[in-house]
Amino acid sequence: MTPSDFYTDRMNGPVPRTHDTLPKATAEGLYSLFRSKARAHWLAQHFPEHCVDGNTISGTDLDALWSNVRAVIPEFKVASSPFGFQETQSDGVLLDLTEYAATRVARPIPGRWHEYMKHFELDFAEAPGRKEFRDEVNQILQRGGTMYELDAGGRIVRIGSPEVQQVIGQMAPASGDSTLDGLLVQAKGLYLSRKEDDRALALEKLWDGFERLKTVDVSGNKKQSSNVLLDNITSAEFREVTSAEMIALTAVGNQFMIRHHETDKHPVPEEAQDYLFARMGSLIVFLLKASNRLADLNR
The missing domain is CATH 1.20.120 (Four Helix Bundle (Hemerythrin (Met), subunit A))
Incomplete structure (x- = not known):
């Protein structure tokens, strides 16, 4: 679904892009998107968990991922659970986190089923995955009426009025x-x-x-x-x-x-x-x- 596919956009025109700060729902939506991609192994190419019965990638090393997030984005506030949302997270941190993901995500592709370990061996589609992630981010930013977009280079830019x-x-x-x-x-x-x-x-x-x-x-x-x-x-x-x-x-x-x-x-x-x-x-x-x-x- 593209940002213009909603009924209200078609009937009333796109949501005005007037917000310089992220509305609460937009902030939560961006974090939720990052969380869902991490859980679905979209960051496994950068933070791989290898099968113990070989050298194939079977999932995401979440400890390594969250350690790196905290190192690269020191202002990131750790919740009681890595996947919990901290409402005190600043807009800058959430936009940094979005940029962080934009240059690291890749769509996971299930490969051979490993019967003994009960998991798929994962391969990755980097370019299509990053475009899909960018489209999802921009839909959240557009529907929230913000003045921000994620560009093709993985940078959040302020598009202005x-x-x-x-x-x-x-x-x-x-x-x-x-x-x-x-x-x-x-x-x-x-x-x-x-x-x-x-x-x-x-x-x-x-x-x-x-x-x-x-x-x-x-x-x-x-x-x-x-x-x-x-x-x-x-x-x-x-x-x-x-x-x-x-x-x-x-x-x-x-x-x-x-x-x-x-x-x-x-x-x-x-x-x-x-x-x-x-x-x-x-x-x-x-x-x-x-x-x-x-x-x-x-x-």
Whole structure:
């Protein structure tokens, strides 16, 4: 079942992705998924229990698995039973645990039946198993309305609001200015991080890219270069709107701790990060498109 296969999704549209913290049911669902995979030997390839009557894998060495989990994720709180759920587990620990599993799971395939020991010899399908696990994780995250996804590389990424997702999907700079393109690509990558500090740095890179964009047409003369950039907009009325938006966002960058960190600058509230990234990103994408500096993603 894909995340869109539920009746309510088909009738009402997908659940809004608005939660920056994991709802209780989502947190329990992620842990339950890890627990069920461990019990069903999806982690046996990495933590094998070998048959005593040979060298084949017959199950999972759960002691080795849990010892490794606690070593790699020191903040993991051990329950009275390894499979018990600790409600005090932080979101970060649960997302770390999900990433931990994503790069270690493999679907177990029963092989030859060992009659004497009464077990199957296990083989493993790694790539299909990891995709299946990723789909299950993303269904839990999507149905819980969270802003997180597990990507194909096994990393939890923060996808942000729908407006941020649209900007990131469209921002494919091809300006011919490697510094500008690099800043925008860095901003996109950093903003997918689930760490607030990375997202703050992404805003800085985005504003740096905006300032760079305002100078690429006439080097050394920002005002003249900005006018050349605006001249690419055919509608005179919308050219004025865009100019006003450029001035307004320049002021935001000067008033808040985005590019400057003097004592008279204001910190950007965490809840405003998506708004600012989407607003500045949309302006940059529009200016790149108007000046033919955006890659054609349909090629």
